[in-house]
Amino acid sequence: MSQILLKNGYILTMDQNDQVYDGGDVLIENDVIKAVGLVAPSLVKPDAEVVQLNGNYVLPGFVNTHVHTSQQISRGVGDDVDFKTWLHDRMWPYESNMTEEDSYISTLMCCLELIKSGVTSFAEPGGQFVSGMVRGVREAGIRAKLAKSVMDCGDGLPKIWQRTAEQELDQQVEDLKRFDGSADGRIRIWFGLRTIFNDTDDLIVKTKALADEYGVGVHMHVAEAKSEVEYTQQVYGEPTVTHLHKLGVLDKNLLAVHTVWLTNEEVELFKRYDVKVSHNPASAMRVLGFAKIPRMLKEGICVSIGTDGASSSNRMDMVDEMWLTSLIHKGWRLDPTVVPSEDILRMATKNGARALLDDGVYGSLTPGMKADLIIIDPRGPSMMPVNDPIAALVTAMHSSNITCTMCDGKWIMRDRKILTLDEEAILDEACRRGAVIYKRAGITLPNRFPVMKM
Ligand SMILES: [Zn+2]
Incomplete structure (x- = not known):
């Protein structure tokens, strides 16, 4: 002892x-x-x-409830470009050109930054290789809820991602049976849903049923961009959260990320079903918009904090995200009393644990x-x-x-x-691999200033 x-x-x-x-x-x-x-x-x-x-x-320890480990070594891939360029010309080519080993190194690199910013537990919404993430998390010594990036529809998807709902569900169950509870119980395998653009109703409903069966959570980007709710309005005749409610998937084991474009009625639905929220202020400020966090907190909704991925917010630093959370709502509400520091400490610790279904375990x-x-x-x-x-x-x-x-x-x-990882070796290997993927994916970033190589 x-x-x-x-x-x-x-x-x-x-x-x-x-x-x-x-x-x-x-x-x-x-x-x-x-x-x-x-x-x-x-x-x-x-x-x-x-x-x-x-x-x-x-x-x-802080709980980062939304971080894309596989995007860590893509850092810089999407600065100052519009959403469509970011996704179709940068992110999809990048991620679809990663290998399992790349995912492992990217996870290690991400864990370095997480540990250095005080994170002891995080949730990954989904890269392609859960096995690579598992290896990284096991060595890093922290906790994680890992999920695959899951898509079964959508225009312009890279060929290797064009999969059926059954293929996606089978893969996740296989990952869960293989890795859930590993690393002394530090690793849990969750179900993922990328976005409503890329997930059919059938997949969404079956995902929820499986998550209930295995007693784990579902990690999904929900109502993140204005274009998303315009899309759902057009296709389903209702905004995202109302549609998810109709499908019967709003529940305490849904971790809804970003949640920027909610009506007040949809905030009520979150409250009623105890849906968990991951607020990512840096990502939000960049392109998504301002979530109704003060209202959600007032309603008693479990709001936690996440950093998103390095390709969209660059800093996987919970301390920076806490600071941003403390500022942005005061700014857009013109009210310096909203979202006080004590709320933010709760969001980053015990709310995070609740959001990851670990209430009473840590936090x-x-x-x-x-x-x-x-x-x-x-x-x-x-x-x-x-x-x-x-x-x-x-x-x-x-x-x-x-x-x-x-x-x-x-x-x-x-x-x-x-103490758990060789920081210098990981930095070198991550930079090397990141550059190789840029090349393999055919991504070239424009020179912003004239550069003379000396
Ligand atoms: Zn994300």
């Missing part, structure tokens, strides 16, 4: 009462939290590892829950002085303030050094 004692920290438990312990301790035993706050000396074994926090912050520092946590050192000119700690963690913190990340009771980063 191994124990780790974190001593004298500013402990934000994010538990039911959002209890904070200033000068408190956390005792970890194997993979779980044993005690928080005032830890009785009798609980601590003589050989426990003792870490002096000197007032540093301890938070539950708060509570005895009996998994030891997924981070340590934050505010020292430095960008965060100090800290007069309002809760706000500072959202408005002033950078991911570079996160010094240590622990998942499942194991240190995966200490003093900014990742």
Whole structure:
């Protein structure tokens, strides 16, 4: 039995009462939290590892509820272009030219950035190679809900993606049987639905039935772009969420991503069926629009935060996304009181855990829950002085303030050094592979300034 004692920290438990312990301790035993706050000396074994926090912050690890691991090494592929160019000329050629090994390296690269920004759990909406993602996550030491990118219709799809609903469902069940619960239970396999443009009603309904049967979630991009609801209005005579409701798939195990174009009635539907929301502010600001997050929070809908993929928002950094979340709704609502910092900390921790159907497993520092946590050192000119700690963690913190990340009771980063992966080797290999895929896919990016190669 191994124990780790974190001593004298500013402990934000994010538990039911959002209890904070200033000068408190956390005792970890194997993979779980044993005690928080005032830890009785009798609980601590003589050989426990003792870490002096000197007032540093301890938070539950962040939960990134939407991140495309396979897009990590495509970074830069879609900056400053319109949506159609991004998708048809850049993203589809790029992703359809990836191999399983590329997916593995891209996942490792993504995990480096996730761990360095304090993420201990994430949800992947779907690349082509779940097996590659599984290898990456297993080595990185964090948790993930992995899904395949699932499509059975749509114009202009690359040939290798032209598949039937049955083929897509069979593949997912096969992946689930092979990988679900692997890496000490850190990896779960979910069902994916790319978008309503690329998924038939038949596929959507059958996906929901299978997710229920296997007790997992469905990860889907929902009402993300204006063009999407215009499309559903034209084809089905109703907007996306109303259509999904008619299909009977709105439920507590649906993780709906972006959810920008919802009517107020559709927000009500989310509330009624306990649909989970992943809010991705950087992506939203780039092209999608502003989701009704203040209204959703007021309704008590479980809203979490995601980064999206490196091809659409570049920064897979939860700290940046938290900061953006704190700003954008104040801006478009012209109301600086909406979406306060305490809401954002909840969204990034316990709401994330709920959204991934892991309520009570992690997401708060509570005895009996998994030891997924981070340590934050505010020292430095960008965060100090800290007069309002809760706000500072959202408005002033950078991911570079996160010094240590622990998942499942194991240190995966200490003093900014990742312990599970060879960071330098992954950076080199990821850059090499990224360039090869650009070439194979025939993607050339225009020179923005005249360049003279010297
Ligand atoms: Zn996405």
